[in-house]
Each structure stands twice: as structure tokens, then as C-alpha cells.
Amino acid sequence: MNKIIIITGATSGFGKAAAEKFAAEKWNCIITGRREEQLHAFADELRTKYHVRVLSLVFDVQQRDQVFAHLGNLPEEWRQVDVLLNNAGLALGREHIDQGDPDDWDTMIDTNVKGLLYVTRAVLPYLTARRQGHIINLGSVAGKDVYENGNVYCASKAAVDTLSHAMRIDLLQHSIKVSAIHPGAAKTEFASVRFKGDEDKAAQTYKGFEPLSAEDVAGIIYYTASLPAHICINDLVVTCTAQADGIYFFKQ
Numbered sequence: 001m002n003k004i005i006i007i008t009g010a011t012s013g014f015g016k017a018a019a020e021k022f023a024a025e026k027w028n029c030i031i032t033g034r035r036e037e038q039l040h041a042f043a044d045e046l047r048t049k050y051h052v053r054v055l056s057l058v059f060d061v062q063q064r065d066q067v068f069a070h071l072g073n074l075p076e077e078w079r080q081v082d083v084l085l086n087n088a089g090l091a092l093g094r095e096h097i098d099q100g101d102p103d104d105w106d107t108m109i110d111t112n113v114k115g116l117l118y119v120t121r122a123v124l125p126y127l128t129a130r131r132q133g134h135i136i137n138l139g140s141v142a143g144k145d146v147y148e149n150g151n152v153y154c155a156s157k158a159a160v161d162t163l164s165h166a167m168r169i170d171l172l173q174h175s176i177k178v179s180a181i182h183p184g185a186a187k188t189e190f191a192s193v194r195f196k197g198d199e200d201k202a203a204q205t206y207k208g209f210e211p212l213s214a215e216d217v218a219g220i221i222y223y224t225a226s227l228p229a230h231i232c233i234n235d236l237v238v239t240c241t242a243q244a245d246g247i248y249f250f251k252q
């Protein structure tokens with residue numbers, strides 16, 4: 001029987017590339033996002049290309065009621081969830097703390113931290129019922145090293161780091177794996193979202209070095225999810241070769 005993965009934030013970037021990779025490996029996919037048209041079109045594409053089952057659910061992870069309405073009561077045939085990929089997330093703005101916009105702070109914390117918690121809480125009953133499963137959380141090097149102007153985004157990813165550790169401890173008794181993957185700079189829609197559509201600023205983010213691609217990260221997620229039941233990657237930091245940590249780059 002095909003395995004089942006839930007991927008939040010599958011309309012672009014890592015989530016989309018991960019859905020493509022898992023579908024290609026014959027996993028049935030529950031994909032989520034807010035952009036309805038893109039999400040449903042992508043679901044159709046995956047079904048046609050890979051002949052797997054795909055359930056596309058449109059909701060905002062910040063909205064607790066929406067999260068539980070969609071994920072808390074999955075159709076019977078979708079309840080044998082093997083992997084939850086908590087990927088939906090974003091950065092908004094890159095200013096010093098005294099210049100930051102509190103609305104941006106709310107959105108980052110509500111999405112990256114509270115959204116991840118709501119989704120995890122809604123999905124966990126399917127995993128604990130079977131005493132198996134795997135939660136993979138997308139952290140960031142930004143959660144490991146604070147950089148100038150990173151403030152609230154870095155704090156939200158540090159929270160993902162801490163919560164991943166906490167989940168791993170609490171879920172040991174249910175034989176559920178918890179992995180945190182912390183990528184460095186990767187070229188997705190991330191920078192365009194962060195700079196609110198300013199494509200010149202977004203392009204500057206990746207100038208002078210070769211960043212990770214969404215497919216690079218998707219391959220690592222797939223590897224993490226494919227290890228035997230007794231092996232769990234707890235914490236994985238991955239950067240492009242031009243990046244040493246959350247701060248230091250070698251740019252040509």
C-alpha cells in the first residue's frame with residue numbers, strides 16, 4: 001500500500017518540490033496552501049504524472065479553526081498518515097527591531113510557530129493511534145544563528161528548533177520520530193515574499209553564490225523520511241557550500 005504524507009505549504013518552494021519527489025516515489029500526498037487555484041492545479045498535475053492519490057486542502061495555518069476543520073477529520077482513507085511535513089512558513093521584512101512592523105511580527109509568529117503547532121496537534125491523533133509516524137519540521141539556519149535584521153524571523157525558527165526537540169521527547173513513548181531540518185539560503189519564493197514583491201531586493205539575496213534549490217532540500221527531506229524505523233535524524237543543518245552558518249557567506 002502506498003504511504004501517505006501531509007505537506008503544508010505545497011504551492012511553491014520546498015513544499016512543492018517535496019510533493020513532487022514523494023509522488024514520484026509513489027506516496028499518496030495531502031497537500032495544503034492558501035492559493036487555491038495553484039494548489040488544485042498542482043494536485044491534478046501530480047495525479048496525472050505519477051498516478052498517486054492526492055488530496056488538496058486550502059486553508060491558512062494561522063487560523064486554528066480552519067486547521068482543525070480540514071485536518072482534524074480527514075476522510076477514512078486518508079487517516080493512515082506516515083509523515084507530516086511542517087513546511088508552511090515565511091519571513092516578512094528585514095529591518096532593525098526598532099523599524100520592524102508589528103503586523104509582520106504577528107504573521108511570522110502566527111504562521112511559523114502557532115500554525116506549526118495547530119497542524120501538529122490536529123494530525124497527531126492519526127499517528128498516536130497507530131504508534132508510528134514521523135514529523136519533519138522545517139526550521140532554518142536562522143534559528144541557529146541570529147543575524148542583523150533577522151530578529152523576529154530568527155526567533156520564530158529558534159522556536160521551531162526548540163519545539164522539535166520538545167516534540168521528540170514527548171512523542172518517544174508513541175514511537176513517533178521527530179526531525180528538524182534547517183536549511184540555509186535556498187532559491188524559492190521565500191525572498192520575494194520577504195521583500196513583499198520587490199524582485200530587485202529578492203535577487204540581491206542570492207547574488208554572488210550558488211544557493212540551495214528547492215529540489216536539493218526535497219531530496220534531503222525524502223532521505224530523512226525513508227530511513228528504517230529504528231533510525232531518526234534528529235537535527236540536520238544543510239547549507240550550500242558558499243555558506244558556513246546562518247551568517248557567513250563567501251560571495252564572488
Ligand code: NDP
Pocket residue numbers: 008009010011012013014015032033034035036059060061062087088089090091111115138139140141182183184185186187188189190191193
Ligand atoms: P516559499 O515562499 O516558496 O513557500 C512557502 C509555502 O508556505 C507556500 O506554499 C505558501 O503557500 C505556504 N504558506 C505560507 N504562509 C502560509 C499560511 N499562513 N497558511 C498556509 N500556507 C502558508 O518558501 P520556501 O519553500 O523557501 O519556505 C518553506 C519553509 O522553509 C518555510 O518555513 C521557510 O521559513 C523555510 N526556510 C526557507 C529557506 C529559504 O532560504 N528559502 C531556508 C530555511 C528555511 P500559500 O502562499 O499558497 O499559502
Ligand code: 8X3
Pocket residue numbers: 139140141142150183184185186246
Ligand atoms: C531562510 C534562510 O538566512 O534567509 O530561513 O534566514 S535566511
